[in-house]
Amino acid sequence: MSMILLIEQLLNGLQSGLMLFLMAAGLTLVFGVMGLINLAHGSLYMVGAFACAGVAAATGSFWLGLAASIAAAAAAGAIVEVAVIRRLYRRDHLDQVLATFALILIFSEGTRWLYGSFPLYLNVPEALSGSVTLPGGIRYSLFRLAIIGAGLAVAVGLFLLIGKTRIGVQVRAGEADREMIAALGVDIRRLYTLVFALGAALAGMAGALVGTIQSVQVGMGEPVLILAFVVIVIGGIGSIKGALIGALLVGLTDTMGRVLLPSVFELFMETSAATSVGAALASMAIYILMALVLIVKPGGLFGARA
Amino acid sequence: MTGPKTGIHRETRMTRFLTTTALALSMMGTAAMAEPVKVGMITTLSGGGASLGIDTRDGFMLAVEEAGNPELEVVIEDDQRKPEVAVQLSDELIQSEEVDILTGIVWSNLAMAVVPGAVRQGKFYLSTNAAPSQLAGKGCHENYFSVSYQNDNLHEAAGQYATDEGYGSMFIMAPNYPAGQDSLSGFKRFYEGEVASEVYTQLGQTDYAAEIAQIRDSDADALFFFLPGGMGISFMKQWAEAGIDMPVVGPAFSFSQDILPAIGEAAVGVKNTAQWSKDIDNEANAAFVAAFEEKYDRLPSLYAAQGYDTARLILSAMEKAEVSDADAFREAIRAAEFDSLRGKFSFGPNQHPVQDIYVREVISEDGTLTNKIAATAMTDRGDAYAEECKM
Numbered sequence: 001m002s003m004i005l006l007i008e009q010l011l012n013g014l015q016s017g018l019m020l021f022l023m024a025a026g027l028t029l030v031f032g033v034m035g036l037i038n039l040a041h042g043s044l045y046m047v048g049a050f051a052c053a054g055v056a057a058a059t060g061s062f063w064l065g066l067a068a069s070i071a072a073a074a075a076a077g078a079i080v081e082v083a084v085i086r087r088l089y090r091r092d093h094l095d096q097v098l099a100t101f102a103l104i105l106i107f108s109e110g111t112r113w114l115y116g117s118f119p120l121y122l123n124v125p126e127a128l129s130g131s132v133t134l135p136g137g138i139r140y141s142l143f144r145l146a147i148i149g150a151g152l153a154v155a156v157g158l159f160l161l162i163g164k165t166r167i168g169v170q171v172r173a174g175e176a177d178r179e180m181i182a183a184l185g186v187d188i189r190r191l192y193t194l195v196f197a198l199g200a201a202l203a204g205m206a207g208a209l210v211g212t213i214q215s216v217q218v219g220m221g222e223p224v225l226i227l228a229f230v231v232i233v234i235g236g237i238g239s240i241k242g243a244l245i246g247a248l249l250v251g252l253t254d255t256m257g258r259v260l261l262p263s264v265f266e267l268f269m270e271t272s273a274a275t276s277v278g279a280a281l282a283s284m285a286i287y288i289l290m291a292l293v294l295i296v297k298p299g300g301l302f303g304a305r306a
Numbered sequence: 307m308t309g310p311k312t313g314i315h316r317e318t319r320m321t322r323f324l325t326t327t328a329l330a331l332s333m334m335g336t337a338a339m340a341e342p343v344k345v346g347m348i349t350t351l352s353g354g355g356a357s358l359g360i361d362t363r364d365g366f367m368l369a370v371e372e373a374g375n376p377e378l379e380v381v382i383e384d385d386q387r388k389p390e391v392a393v394q395l396s397d398e399l400i401q402s403e404e405v406d407i408l409t410g411i412v413w414s415n416l417a418m419a420v421v422p423g424a425v426r427q428g429k430f431y432l433s434t435n436a437a438p439s440q441l442a443g444k445g446c447h448e449n450y451f452s453v454s455y456q457n458d459n460l461h462e463a464a465g466q467y468a469t470d471e472g473y474g475s476m477f478i479m480a481p482n483y484p485a486g487q488d489s490l491s492g493f494k495r496f497y498e499g500e501v502a503s504e505v506y507t508q509l510g511q512t513d514y515a516a517e518i519a520q521i522r523d524s525d526a527d528a529l530f531f532f533l534p535g536g537m538g539i540s541f542m543k544q545w546a547e548a549g550i551d552m553p554v555v556g557p558a559f560s561f562s563q564d565i566l567p568a569i570g571e572a573a574v575g576v577k578n579t580a581q582w583s584k585d586i587d588n589e590a591n592a593a594f595v596a597a598f599e600e601k602y603d604r605l606p607s608l609y610a611a612q613g614y615d616t617a618r619l620i621l622s623a624m625e626k627a628e629v630s631d632a633d634a635f636r637e638a639i640r641a642a643e644f645d646s647l648r649g650k651f652s653f654g655p656n657q658h659p660v661q662d663i664y665v666r667e668v669i670s671e672d673g674t675l676t677n678k679i680a681a682t683a684m685t686d687r688g689d690a691y692a693e694e695c696k697m
Binding site: 002004005008009012015016118119121123124129130131139141142143144210213214215217220223255258259262271272275276278279280282283 | 356357482487490501504505506507508510512513515516517519520522523536539540543544547548549568569570
């Protein structure tokens with residue numbers, strides 16, 4: 001394998017990892033701060049993608065679509081928090097799983113009702129279409145490069161928000177001791193709604209960006225949700241840093257596994273069989289990674305409650 | 307409460323009696339006419355892949371309506387692309403609806419779940435699309451006909467085309483599941499050059515960045531891929547973004563009329579293999595394309611053409627034999643005396659088509675993406691499994 005190919009694959013891994021981070025960040029915040037398991041997080045990802053597709057089709061502008069995706073997912077998140085999730089904080093995890101699973105069904109059928117069962121396709125905006133040549137002669141899709149940039153920018157912004165602002169202090173305090181922060185006079189209900197809407201907005205943005213290079217369809221959120229859970233388990237529940245490291249690990253393991261494992265098996269097997277076995281093993285790679293991390297650090301890499 | 311209930315009961319019994327009498331009387335009158343044929347269509351009308359089933363149904367029903375034969379009745383059911391639903395529907399159609407013929411299944415895994423049971427119960431099954439190798443070889447059955455092709459055919463034709471074009475090395479790719487593995491082996495059966503790299507993707511995969519990087523790095527002369535449904539759309543869009551200048555060859559599934567608008571301009575110039583194209587030059591085909599466009603306001607796809615041909619085949623058999631005489635009816639189907647949209651059409655020994663397979667090129671025609679025939683890849687092609695079929 002050439003150096004150029006290797007670097008290109010690392011970029012691919014980085015890109016898919018950063019999109020996973022956008023999903024996992026919201027999930028881990030909600031779990032860390034509110035102690036809530038939110039299976040409907042994937043639905044917010046789908047809401048973002050559909051909002052982007054709908055607005056982009058109506059206005060012809062991808063950028064308006066992207067803005068709409070963030071707004072729509074945040075609004076959907078806030079509404080869901082106020083209407084349903086708020087009642088679940090004191091209940092046990094099984095109730096939360098049941099209720100948020102019901103939300104998945106409602107969101108999926110609702111979207112099917114509005115948009116039908118056919119996948120929608122977004123076009124990459126004119127300014128970002130095609131590919132560019134990076135230093136070292138690497139040709140890479142401009143839009144994927146932009147996704148990497150956007151993902152990094154959101155990661156930095158999120159660290160600043162959590163680390164440097166008043167809201168961030170409240171969020172961290174809420175994670176450490178919920179009763180105490182409420183006793184100190186912080187409006188905990190408003191804070192919860194805010195955190196939930198923030199997480200939803202990030203998921204919606206990821207949905208719009210990924211939907212643009214793939215497809216927008218009902219049920220697109222659930223496979224990503226599973227990966228996002230793997231990410232926060234690896235990174236440690238409640239930790240933004242853990243979510244970032246976990247997401248990059250999962251993204252890189254998945255991409256590199258798909259590329260490298262078949263060629264590893266080719267060393268001692270016939271080509272056809274090697275590609276088949278390698279591909280099958282590659283789809284398990286991230287779960288093997290998760291198991292290994294849990295053996296060494298049962299609380300995840302940066303688990304707050306390890 | 308009992309009073310009115312029995313009343314209703316008695317009333318229904320009365321109605322039923324009267325209806326039966328009326329039916330019996332009417333049958334006496336029409337005894338000389340052909341007996342009705344009931345067709346049960348199981349196809350995918352909702353969820354992912356619904357566009358394939360909808361086109362199959364619309365093509366089939368167009369032929370039924372054109373024929374206007376009151377003796378042909380069609381019951382249509384949606385399998386939601388789920389094998390267990392398809393099995394349940396086939397039981398219902400066979401037992402409650404008492405259909406004579408089943409048809410319509412799009413996906414091979416659903417066909418494998420339904421066909422063997424249906425033909426064992428003495429029903430005919432005419433495939434509008436799915437034709438897995440198991441049913442063409444050892445598992446063939448006298449009541450099972452494929453009107454479309456044998457699954458490997460389009461991949462074989464792509465291999466033959468790559469050989470004809472003189473591509474010295476090919477990058478080949480398919481999802482890691484039985485039809486994907488069959489696809490690559492079908493391609494290799496007729497490809498004489500060197501396989502630069504063989505890649506299996508995950509079924510349902512949506513991101514192909516890693517594979518596209520490998521293709522770019524491979525120095526292959528051309529790319530062959532089989533990624534049915536949404537997978538192919540995602541791949542082609544990402545392929546276009548990557549800006550790789552390499553010829554692309556594939557079976558028609560990823561470049562069918564129902565999918566082309568979603569891929570967009572990225573598809574233009576791609577070569578794809580199929581046994582049907584809207585520009586095959588014969589009267590029946592021209593009439594079909596015009597009528598389909600007139601009725602449904604869109605261009606017909608491969609699946610619509612296959613549905614149409616299947617219905618016409620059934621209608622042609624009804625002209626010659628009663629469905630109650632299974633042997634005569636089977637002979638009538640096997641004779642395949644109908645004006646196929648493909649021009650020439652006949653069944654091989656395992657009741658799969660012997661036909662020409664074309665190479666089509668995606669073109670933009672007055673702003674609409676569609677296919678036109680660029681070459682003939684194979685002439686009078688049967689399939690690789692016919693010898694294994696002992697009927």
